[in-house]
Amino acid sequence: MKKKLLKNKMICSLIIGILSLSFILVGCSSKKVDTSEKSKDKTLIYGSEFEDEKLNPILTTGYTTNLIFRGLMKFDKNNKPKCDIAKSYSKSKDGLTYEFKLRKDVKFHDGSNVKAEDVIFTVNSIKNEKVNSELRPEFKEIKSIKSTGDYELKIKLDKPFPALLDKMTLGIIPKHALEGKDINNAKFNQKPIGTGPYKVEEWKKGSSLTLSKFKDYYDKDKLGNIDRIVIKFIPDYNVRAMQLKTGEIDVAYLEPSQVEKFDKSDNVKVYKLDTADYRCFMYNMRKDIWKDVNVRKAFNYAVDRKAMVKGILLGYGKVAYSPIQFNEFNNEKVEKYTYDLEKANKLLDDAGFKKGSDGIRRKDGKEFSFTLTAPKTDEVRVKIANYLASQFKKLGVNVKVEALDWNAIEIDKCDAFVLGWGSPYDADDHTYKLFHSSQIEGGNNFGAYSNAKVDDLLEKARTTENKSERKNLYNEFQKELVSDPPFNFNVYLKALYGVNKRVTGIKEKILGHHGMGFLWNVEEWNIR
Structure with missing residues (x-):
C-alpha cells in the first residue's frame, strides 16, 4: 500500500512537473506573441466608404489627401484656417494682396524642400484649363501669384476674397515631379x-x-x-x-x-x-416637371422633416432648412417649409396637375411620375428615398425609387437624386460651386439650377471684405433659395x-x- 502511494506520489510529481514546464513554455510563447502584437498594434486600420480614384489634391477633394499632403494653411478645431507650411502671412488693407513666408524645414516625401515655386505651380496648375480640376472656381479671384524669394510669395487678387485663407489649406504638389507632364493622367496620381x-x-x-x-x-x-x-x-x-x-x-x-x-x-x-452635412432631394432642372417653382414648393411642403430625424436618423441629426445652417452667416429667420399636405396639394392643383379617378395626377394627359435615385451603399439615403416616395404618393405622384451602386450613377442625368453636401468652413464653400449657374457645365451644380439673383448674391458675398455686408448678402441668398428652391432640404446628420x-x-x-x-x-x- 505504501509502495502504491509512493508510486502515485511520484506520478503526480511528474505530472505537476510537466504541467509547470508547459506553463513556463506557454508563458514564454505568450510573451513572443505579445511582442509581435505590440508591433502590429502600431497600425491603424480605417474602414472607408469610398476609394479615391486619384491621390492628387488639385484634381479632386479626396478622403485621404490630408494625410498625404499639407497646405500653407490648415483648419484648427474651430474650423478656422491657421498657419501650417506658411510660417506667417500678411494681408493688405484693401484685401487685394496677401504675402506668405514659408517654413524652411518642410520636405516632400522624396526629401526635397518645399519652396515658393511649388506653391505657385500648385495654384497655376489649378487655374490651367487643361487640368481637370474641380477646384478652379475656388481660385478664380487670384490675379497673380509670384515668388519674392525661395520661401516667400505674394498673391494679388482681382477682387477681395475673404475665403482665400480657407482655400490655401489646399495640399501643395511638387513642381519638380509634375512640371511639363499631363497632370490629369500622371503616374504621380x-x-x-x-x-x-x-x-x-x-x-x-x-x-x-x-x-x-x-x-x-x-x-x-x-x-x-x-x-x-x-x-x-x-x-x-x-x-x-x-x-x-x-x-x-x-x-x-x-x-x-x-x-x-x-x-x-x-x-x-x-x-x-455634429456636422454641416445635409441630405436633400435635388430637383434636376433639366427635367420639365421641375420648371414650375410651385411644383418644387409643393414637394417641399410634403415632407415631415421632424419625422425623418426621428424615424430615419433615430434622433442623430437635425431638421434642415439652409445649406449654411451651421455657418456664422446662417439666417435663422428665413422662412422654413413646414409639413403641410393641404398646401402641397393646392400648389399642384394650381400648377395644372389634377388628380384622376385613380388618384394619380396628370397634366395635358401625361402622368406625373419620375424616378428618385439614391446610392444603395448608403442606408440613410435609401431610407430617405423610400420615405419621400411614400410621401409624394399621398400627393398623387408616382415615384419609383432606384438604389444603385455609385459607379452606376450619373447625378446630372437623374430625374431627382438624394444629394448630400455641407461644409463647416467659409460660407463660400459649398455654395458658389453648388448654386452658381457657371458651375452647371463641369462643376458641382448637378441639378442645373440657374437664378440670376442667386448668381449676383453669391458673387458679391464671396468678394466682399466687410463681414456685416457679407452676412446681409448670404441672408438674402438664403431667402432666394426659399422662393426658388433648387433642393428640398431634409435633414442634417450627426457623424x-x-x-x-x-x-x-x-x-x-x-x-x-x-x-x-x-x-x-x-x-x-x-x-x-
Whole structure:
C-alpha cells in the first residue's frame, strides 16, 4: 500500500512537473506573441466608404489627401484656417494682396524642400484649363501669384476674397515631379509625393491603401505612435460594422441603425459628432416637371422633416432648412417649409396637375411620375428615398425609387437624386460651386439650377471684405433659395464613428460632408 502511494506520489510529481514546464513554455510563447502584437498594434486600420480614384489634391477633394499632403494653411478645431507650411502671412488693407513666408524645414516625401515655386505651380496648375480640376472656381479671384524669394510669395487678387485663407489649406504638389507632364493622367496620381505626416507605401486597387509615417515630417513633435494607417475600402456598411466588431478594423463610419449595439460594446466607443452635412432631394432642372417653382414648393411642403430625424436618423441629426445652417452667416429667420399636405396639394392643383379617378395626377394627359435615385451603399439615403416616395404618393405622384451602386450613377442625368453636401468652413464653400449657374457645365451644380439673383448674391458675398455686408448678402441668398428652391432640404446628420477603445488622442469638432474631418488630427493619435 505504501509502495502504491509512493508510486502515485511520484506520478503526480511528474505530472505537476510537466504541467509547470508547459506553463513556463506557454508563458514564454505568450510573451513572443505579445511582442509581435505590440508591433502590429502600431497600425491603424480605417474602414472607408469610398476609394479615391486619384491621390492628387488639385484634381479632386479626396478622403485621404490630408494625410498625404499639407497646405500653407490648415483648419484648427474651430474650423478656422491657421498657419501650417506658411510660417506667417500678411494681408493688405484693401484685401487685394496677401504675402506668405514659408517654413524652411518642410520636405516632400522624396526629401526635397518645399519652396515658393511649388506653391505657385500648385495654384497655376489649378487655374490651367487643361487640368481637370474641380477646384478652379475656388481660385478664380487670384490675379497673380509670384515668388519674392525661395520661401516667400505674394498673391494679388482681382477682387477681395475673404475665403482665400480657407482655400490655401489646399495640399501643395511638387513642381519638380509634375512640371511639363499631363497632370490629369500622371503616374504621380497613383504614387504621390506629398508633405503630410504619412506617405503612400502601397495601393492595392479595390482593396486597401497603406500609408507609413513620414520620419522627416516637419511637425514631428505632434506625432503619435501610429506607424502605419491602412485604409480598407469597404462600401457595405454592414461589412464595416462587422469588421469593427471583430476588431479587423479600428475605425468606421456607422449608420444610425448600428449605433445601439455598439453603445453596449466593451471594445468600441461611438463618437456622435455634429456636422454641416445635409441630405436633400435635388430637383434636376433639366427635367420639365421641375420648371414650375410651385411644383418644387409643393414637394417641399410634403415632407415631415421632424419625422425623418426621428424615424430615419433615430434622433442623430437635425431638421434642415439652409445649406449654411451651421455657418456664422446662417439666417435663422428665413422662412422654413413646414409639413403641410393641404398646401402641397393646392400648389399642384394650381400648377395644372389634377388628380384622376385613380388618384394619380396628370397634366395635358401625361402622368406625373419620375424616378428618385439614391446610392444603395448608403442606408440613410435609401431610407430617405423610400420615405419621400411614400410621401409624394399621398400627393398623387408616382415615384419609383432606384438604389444603385455609385459607379452606376450619373447625378446630372437623374430625374431627382438624394444629394448630400455641407461644409463647416467659409460660407463660400459649398455654395458658389453648388448654386452658381457657371458651375452647371463641369462643376458641382448637378441639378442645373440657374437664378440670376442667386448668381449676383453669391458673387458679391464671396468678394466682399466687410463681414456685416457679407452676412446681409448670404441672408438674402438664403431667402432666394426659399422662393426658388433648387433642393428640398431634409435633414442634417450627426457623424457616427465607431472607434476601437485602444485608439486615443481623437479631438472632436464639427465635421463636413460624409463626416469629412474626423481624421483631421490623426497624426496625433496613439494606439494603446
